[in-house]
Amino acid sequence: MEFSKYVFDKRFSPEKNLISVSGALVSLHCHHFNCGLLKAIEELKGIDGLTLFVKTTEEVYRHFFSDYLKQHPELTTPADKLQAASEMYYAFGFGKLNLSNLNEQGGTAKATSSYYVTAWLAKYGRRHTPVCYFTCGFIAGVLESVFTKPIGSYKVKETKCLITGSDFCEFEVKAI
Amino acid sequence: MAIDVKKIISVYSIGELPRDNKGIIGVFGIYAAxxxxxxxxRIVSKTLTQASKEEAEKVENQLYQAVLDCAYYTFHGARTSMLWREIVEPMVETPEDxxxxxxxxxxxxxxxxxxVVELVPGEKLVTRVYNAYDPGRYLEEYGPQPHGRCYMFRACTASYMDLVYGPPFPNGMGTFKCKEVKCRSMGDKYCEFVATKNQDE
Known part of the structure; x- marks a missing residue:
């Protein structure tokens, strides 16, 4: 993957143990924690934990990807912005996600590798339901940033997942 | 030889982390992002504030365990790596090091x-952090909290003791337990953690 065009300015402060990417604080976490967190939320009783997980991811990426776009006015077309989102996803370590078939109305996104699939397999083994809830929220959040729409403007459903035996993960995206 | 903290931080914070051909970061035996x-x-605070008291307690325990797994395996992976043997091991003369x-x-x-604030070999470790992210946000959004919110540092502090003074890897996890005795989310100036032997073990 070519990174020359899109800049994710990562800085580390050794005196404070803080990492920022394009000015926003990030941290590095392993599959034991990331999958443990998802599992705890998936098993919640009394509230819909997975919806909360997806919506929160959407809110966070709606916010931070909008900030990123403000810092990069050279990204003018939706195609460029979506490619930047794909490369941010890769740079963070979440895998390879193709957003090029999406537009303001939605469409289909495809991932040929997925952190959550690899991580879940390593931690808990195979499962028979999709696991890429993070990616669903990510896609909704970045689309809302790209097309300047409010939270809740897109519904994203993972229709195929590597963890259930598909050759790739597929996400159906609809504007609401 | 004393531990050169600056050198360790410098060595482990430079360069890009290794990835597999799918772009997934794999290092020290774990997958990271x-x-x-x-x-x-946001995920954790929303969960804890929306769930019932029983469910919230269960989630906090699950998160502590998830970070304990994370820390125990990651730190063990690091201390058995070639880089550790080259750079860090020559500084380590005692378990406390x-x-x-x-x-x-x-x-x-x-x-x-x-x-590290205090270390009693094999018995107790006290650690402190002034700039954890979560407690400031809890205070900002929800006001003073009834108990500490730093499950991550709590589990890390227990894991150091588990790895160094517990039974050999992989059998030492849970040898120590850790309490957060001060937290900025409760109005303290810093967050402080005390790991002692787990009497349930």
Whole structure:
């Protein structure tokens, strides 16, 4: 993957143990924690934990990807912005996600590798339901940033997942 | 030889992390990814505030266990790596040195700067962090909290003791337990963690 065009300015402060990417604080976490967190939320009783997980991811990426776009006015077309989102996803370590078939109305996104699939397999083994809830929220959040729409403007459903035996993960995206 | 904290942080914080051909970061026997600190804060705080008291307690225990797994395996992976043998091991003369080295190593992940306040060999470890992300956000959004919110540092502090003074890997996890005795989310100036032997073990 070519990174020359899109800049994710990562800085580390050794005196404070803080990492920022394009000015926003990030941290590095392993599959034991990331999958443990998802599992705890998936098993919640009394509230819909997975919806909360997806919506929160959407809110966070709606916010931070909008900030990123403000810092990069050279990204003018939706195609460029979506490619930047794909490369941010890769740079963070979440895998390879193709957003090029999406537009303001939605469409289909495809991932040929997925952190959550690899991580879940390593931690808990195979499962028979999709696991890429993070990616669903990510896609909704970045689309809302790209097309300047409010939270809740897109519904994203993972229709195929590597963890259930598909050759790739597929996400159906609809504007609401 | 004393542990050169600055050197450990410098060595482990430079360069890009290795990835497989799918772009997944794999290092020290774990799969890692970056995410916004705000992501973790929001997911966990919303869960804890929306769930019933019983469910919230269960989630906090699950998160502590998830980080304990994370820390125990990640730190063990690090201390058995070639880089550790080359750079860190020559500084380590005692088990206490190893605790200090592991705490230093923790200070490259972007979660706030952790320091050792007190170490009683084989018995007790007290650590402190002034700039953890979550407690400030809890205070800002929900006001003073009834108990500490730093499950991440709590589990890390227990894991150092588990690895250094517990039974040999992989049988030492849970040998120590850890309490957060001060937290900025409760109005304290810093967050402080005390790990002692787990009497249930």
């Amino acid at each position: 970056y995410n916004y600190n705000e992501f973790y804060y 190893e605790v200090h080295a592991l705490v230093a190593f923790t200070n490259v992940f972007g979660i706030g700067y952790l320091e």
